[in-house]
Amino acid sequence: MLQIKNLKKHFEDYLATDDISFEAKEGEFVTLLGPSGCGKTTLLKMIGGFHKPDSGEIWINNERVDHLRPENRSTAMCFQSYALFPHLSVSHNICFGLAQKKLAANLQKDYLAEALLQVGLVPHKDKLPSQLSGGQQQRVALARAMVMRPDVILFDEPLSNLDAKLRESVRFEIKSLQKKHKLTTVYVTHDQAEALAMSDKIIVLNAGRIEQEGSPESIYYRPKNRFVADFIGAANIHKAKVTKLEQAHHYQVSCELGDLIVESEEPPVSDYVYICWRPESAYRAQGEVENTFNIKVENLAFLGNVTDLFGRTLAMNDGESVRIQLDKLLHTQVGKSESFVIPKNAIRFLEEVDE
Amino acid sequence: MKLWLLLLPGLGSIVFLMGSALYTIMIQSVGLHTELGASLDYWSDTLSDPILFRSIEYSLRTSVLGSLGAVILAYPIAMWLRKPIPGKTAIIGLLRAPMFVPGLVAAFLLINVISFHGILNESLLALGVIDKPLRITNDKFGWSVVMLQVWKNTPFALILLSSSINSIRSDVLDASADLGASAWANFSQVVFPLTIPALQAALILIFIGALGDFAFASIAGSRNVYSLSVLMHYTATAYYEWEKAAVIGLVIMVLSGLSAILITLMTRPFANRTRPVISASFLERSHEK
Ligand SMILES: Nc1ncnc2c1ncn2[C@@H]1O[C@H](COP(=O)(O)OP(=O)(O)OP(=O)(O)O)[C@@H](O)[C@H]1O
Ligand SMILES: [Mg+2]
Numbered sequence: 001m002l003q004i005k006n007l008k009k010h011f012e013d014y015l016a017t018d019d020i021s022f023e024a025k026e027g028e029f030v031t032l033l034g035p036s037g038c039g040k041t042t043l044l045k046m047i048g049g050f051h052k053p054d055s056g057e058i059w060i061n062n063e064r065v066d067h068l069r070p071e072n073r074s075t076a077m078c079f080q081s082y083a084l085f086p087h088l089s090v091s092h093n094i095c096f097g098l099a100q101k102k103l104a105a106n107l108q109k110d111y112l113a114e115a116l117l118q119v120g121l122v123p124h125k126d127k128l129p130s131q132l133s134g135g136q137q138q139r140v141a142l143a144r145a146m147v148m149r150p151d152v153i154l155f156d157e158p159l160s161n162l163d164a165k166l167r168e169s170v171r172f173e174i175k176s177l178q179k180k181h182k183l184t185t186v187y188v189t190h191d192q193a194e195a196l197a198m199s200d201k202i203i204v205l206n207a208g209r210i211e212q213e214g215s216p217e218s219i220y221y222r223p224k225n226r227f228v229a230d231f232i233g234a235a236n237i238h239k240a241k242v243t244k245l246e247q248a249h250h251y252q253v254s255c256e257l258g259d260l261i262v263e264s265e266e267p268p269v270s271d272y273v274y275i276c277w278r279p280e281s282a283y284r285a286q287g288e289v290e291n292t293f294n295i296k297v298e299n300l301a302f303l304g305n306v307t308d309l310f311g312r313t314l315a316m317n318d319g320e321s322v323r324i325q326l327d328k329l330l331h332t333q334v335g336k337s338e339s340f341v342i343p344k345n346a347i348r349f350l351e352e353v354d355e
Numbered sequence: 356m357k358l359w360l361l362l363l364p365g366l367g368s369i370v371f372l373m374g375s376a377l378y379t380i381m382i383q384s385v386g387l388h389t390e391l392g393a394s395l396d397y398w399s400d401t402l403s404d405p406i407l408f409r410s411i412e413y414s415l416r417t418s419v420l421g422s423l424g425a426v427i428l429a430y431p432i433a434m435w436l437r438k439p440i441p442g443k444t445a446i447i448g449l450l451r452a453p454m455f456v457p458g459l460v461a462a463f464l465l466i467n468v469i470s471f472h473g474i475l476n477e478s479l480l481a482l483g484v485i486d487k488p489l490r491i492t493n494d495k496f497g498w499s500v501v502m503l504q505v506w507k508n509t510p511f512a513l514i515l516l517s518s519s520i521n522s523i524r525s526d527v528l529d530a531s532a533d534l535g536a537s538a539w540a541n542f543s544q545v546v547f548p549l550t551i552p553a554l555q556a557a558l559i560l561i562f563i564g565a566l567g568d569f570a571f572a573s574i575a576g577s578r579n580v581y582s583l584s585v586l587m588h589y590t591a592t593a594y595y596e597w598e599k600a601a602v603i604g605l606v607i608m609v610l611s612g613l614s615a616i617l618i619t620l621m622t623r624p625f626a627n628r629t630r631p632v633i634s635a636s637f638l639e640r641s642h643e644k
Contacts, residue, residue, distance in 0.1 A: 050529050070532040077533050083526035087548045091632040096544075097534030109633045113641035122638055126631050148534065 001026050002047070002152045002184055007056035009042055016042040017053070018208040024152070024201070027182035029175075031195040034205030035231065040188040041080065043205075044154050047186060048077045060151050071100075076145035077154040082137045084129040090140050091116070091125045097148045115143040118177060135166045139173070146177055153178070155187040159194065171198060192232045196220060204228050221278075222266075225351045229276040236322050239353050240275045242268045253347070256313045256320045257293040263344040274350040279325040280306070281346035285339035292341050295322050297334050311338070383601035397598040406586065407603065411610070414583040417497040417572075418565030421504025422558050428505060429512035429557070433520045434546065436513075451510045458507060458570035465503055466492055466575055492575065499575040500582070504565045512557040519553035520546060551626040558618045563611045583607050 002024040009017040016039040024030040032040045045051040047058060049070035058066040065073050076097070085093050094115050098108045116122050119139040129137055138158060145153055158174065159167045175198050178185050189195055195202050196216040204211040204219065204227075212224045223229035226237055240253040242262075251262045253275055262275070285292045295311030298321075302308075306325045313319040314337070324340060332338055387393045401407055432450065436443065453461070469475050469491050476488040492499060523546065531545045547554075572582035581589065583603060591600035 045529075048529075048533055050532075070529065071535045071537060075533065077530070079526045079530060081524065081526045083524065083530040085527060085531070085545060087545075087627050089627075089629040089631075092628045095632060096531070096536075100535035100537075100540060109637065110641065113633055113638050116638065117642055122635075125633070125638075126629055128627065128629060144534070 001059075001061055002186065003057075003059040004043075004047070005057040005059070007043070007046060007058070008054045009039075009046060009051060010054060015208050017046070020056075020205075020208075020210055022203055022210065022213060024184050024186060026184055029178060029185045029187065029198060029200045031187045031189060031199040031202045032205055033189060033192060033195040033202055033231075036190060038205045039208040040190075040205060041156055044077070044156050044186060044188050047152065048075050048154055049073050074151040075154055076148040076150040076152075078141050078145050078156065078158045080156040080158075080160065082129075082141040084137055084140055084144075086129055089126045089128055090121055090132070093129065093140055094143050094147055097144065101148075111147045115147045118146075119143045119173065134161050135170065138162060138170060142170070142174060142177070146181065146183075149181060149183075151184060153183045153185050155185065157189055158187075159189070159191070167194075174198070196232070204231065206231075222348060223276065223350065226274055226276070229348070229350060234279050234323055234325075235276045236279065237274055237276045237350070238320065240273060242271050242273060242349070250344075256315055257322075257342075260291050260293075260342065260347065261344045262347045262349070264347070264349055266349065268349040270352040272353045272355075274353060275347050276350055277342050277347045279308075279323045280327070282324045282340045282342050284326070284330070285341045289341050291344055292339050294337055294339050295324075296337050297332055300330070300332070300334060302329070380601045380604050383598055384605055386598045389598070397596075397602055401599045401602040401606075406581075407606070409580050410583050410586045410603075411606070413497055413577065413580045414566055414568075414572075415610070417500045417504060417582070418562050418568070420497075420501045421508065421565045422561040424501060424505035425508035425512045425561050426516065426554060426557055428509045429516050430542075430547075432509075432513055433517040434542070436517055437520055450513060453507050454510045456507075458503075458568075459574065461503055461507055462571050462574035465499060465506075469499065493578050495577045495579055497577055497580075500568070500571045503571045503575055504561075504568070507571075508561045508564070512561060515553045515557040516550055519550040523549050548625050548627070551622050555619055555622050558622070559615045562614055562618065566611055566614070567607055583610075 004020060004022050007017055007020045008015075020043060022030070032043060034040055042051060046053050046066075049065070049068060049072075053066060056066070057064055060074060085096065088096065091112055094112055095108050098111055103111075116125055119142060121136060121139055121143065124132060124136060129140065132140065138161070142158065155174070159170055162170060171194060177183075187195075187198065196219075199216055201213065202216055202219045203213045206227050212219060212228045214222070219228065219232055223232065223235070229235040229237060238255040238257065240255040243252045244250075245252055245261070249263055249265055251264065251268065253260050253262055255275060294314055296314060296319075297309060297311050299310040300307065301310075306327055307330050309324045309326065309330065311322050311324065313322060382388065384397055385393050385395060386397055436447065440446070456464075467473055471488050471490065471492070473492075475491075476485075479485045480488065527549075528541060528545065531541045536544065567584050568582055569584040569588065572585050573588075576582055576585065583606065587600050587603040587607070590596050590603060
């Protein structure tokens with residue numbers, strides 16, 4: 001189990017990690033998600049022991065470790081750059097950590113054999129890293145960290161240098177090995193699809209701070225603010241005036257799209273808030289249904305499984321851009337006006353508009 | 356064909372200069388073009404002279420210790436210089452200073468420091484550590500020459516090793532610590548193997564320079580044993596035995612070549628580890644399990 005308590009770190013006058021606290025339970029897969037430069041690597045390096053935090057605490061299995069050197073922490077890191085030892089063969093790379101632990105030679109061999117079979121590197125076992133492809137190098141890095149059976153395993157964007165196909169297969173490999181060995185994992189990425197697909201818990205970071213923490217579903221469907229809504233997937237965001245309705249959990253909002261009904265268990269934080277909805281929540285209107293709105297089609301992109309439609313609201317001033325994703329082919333043309341419906345439970349209240 | 360023509364001006368002049376010098380010295384060593392005529396006597400005489408062997412021993416001893424001393428001293432400094440430290444440029448500049456002091460001057464400076472009435476003896480006397488000055492100049496073993504070699508060559512070793520150590524990615528060093536390597540394991544299993552090419556270059560160049568050393572040995576060297584270069588010099592200029600001097604010159608060259616090969620062969624096995632850890636049959640067995 002990993003616990004991070006009020007961690008802070010600055011470089012010169014730049015605050016890279018600002019008071020971060022979170023927890024990863026035994027065997028839990030926690031993803032740190034955020035844009036480039038938000039401090040993900042810095043946070044990971046503090047957990048691994050390569051950076052010293054300015055303040056705060058790091059606990060692994062109820063032992064405080066932030067004063068320990070990297071070699072004395074039971075963490076293993078998969079580096080963004082792989083960081084393989086260029087002078088060691090695949091086998092010696094994988095055994096490096098085991099040799100440091102002074103594990104008996106026959107056990108080392110067993111671990112090595114298992115790892116080589118798991119990551120499919122048997123034919124390459126005696127090659128040097130420079131003789132491997134990027135994906136193979138990535139797998140060596142993975143195996144090298146996995147054989148350590150660390151209390152916490154750390155991944156720094158392990159898939160960022162791989163092509164799309166390979167990324168998917170290594171993703172499954174990581175996930176299945178993690179599950180099999182019940183490894184407590186902290187995984188860093190800026191790819192939201194990766195985060196949603198793999199994680200038990202996602203922590204969205206921005207400028208050194210936690211924006212939101214929760215399961216992939218809650219992060220996706222119940223973003224707390226515009227940053228999270230916009231960063232995870234695509235979102236349509238509008239300013240809205242909210243009025244409470246008689247019916248429980250029902251509200252009326254007036255926004256760019258007109259007057260809409262919202263059903264939300266969570267009340268809005270104020271009368272004047274941002275609201276958001278996902279492009280795939282809307283569907284084509286047929287007949288008079290509540291929450292219908294009209295837009296003018298500006299751009300259509302057929303993506304195979306979905307059709308991506310960009311439109312503009314019909315308000316007096318220029319209107320606002322709206323994005324809709326439909327899973328069916330849409331017979332329309334650019335410039336035409338179309339009606340769509342958003343289900344009342346697909347609209348989400350975000351933070352207050354401060355003006 | 357065309358490539359050869361392009362290489363000709365550069366390569367040709369090197370081969371011509373080296374070749375003609377080598378030819379001359381070889382001709383001389385067998386006494387060709389002398390009144391007495393060609394003979395292998397110069398070779399047999401020189402090679403059976405115990406003075407030559409004492410010189411070889413002395414020169415090898417001082418250059419082995421000198422070159423090893425220089426790289427052993429340079430490694431920790433290079434490791435330390437990897438870290439961000441204030442005033443790094445100034446420190447590096449200071450460390451390189453010995454390179455700019457000519458060998459002869461350095462030898463005189465050292466002699467002044469450690470001579471019978473030098474600063475070292477006077478200070479130790481003043482402090483009451485000793486009650487008679489120590490005789491440590493021109494010692495028989497060659498320690499003062501070794502000291503000078505180390506002092507003079509450490510900056511050079513430092514330049515080669517530093518650039519090699521600095522080119523190791525910090526992620527790789529982080530990874531080794533992360534996998535549980537102590538500072539020593541990190542050095543011996545990661546840094547050292549990755550710097551073998553630079554180490555080879557440093558050892559070979561320093562060793563060959565030290566083997567042919569004249570300046571240090573003539574000022575600070577032993578009074579009873581000559582270094583090879585000093586022996587060659589005296590043989591030619593004091594005894595006018597140019598043929599024997601040529602033989603000694605060739606001995607120096609052969610020793611240099613041999614030691615370059617030896618250094619390369621001895622350090623090469625440390626550079627890579629690709630020896631199979633497990634065999635294919637072992638893998639098959641564990642696959643069945
Ligand atoms: N050693 C350092 N010295 C000074 N500033 C640093 C250092 N390391 C990181 N930073 C700064 O801290 C901030 C966070 O860096 P970090 O590497 O943690 O970003 P990241 O979230 O991992 O980004 P990416 O997705 O691009 O890898 C950046 O603005 C970076 O410039
Ligand atoms: Mg990073």
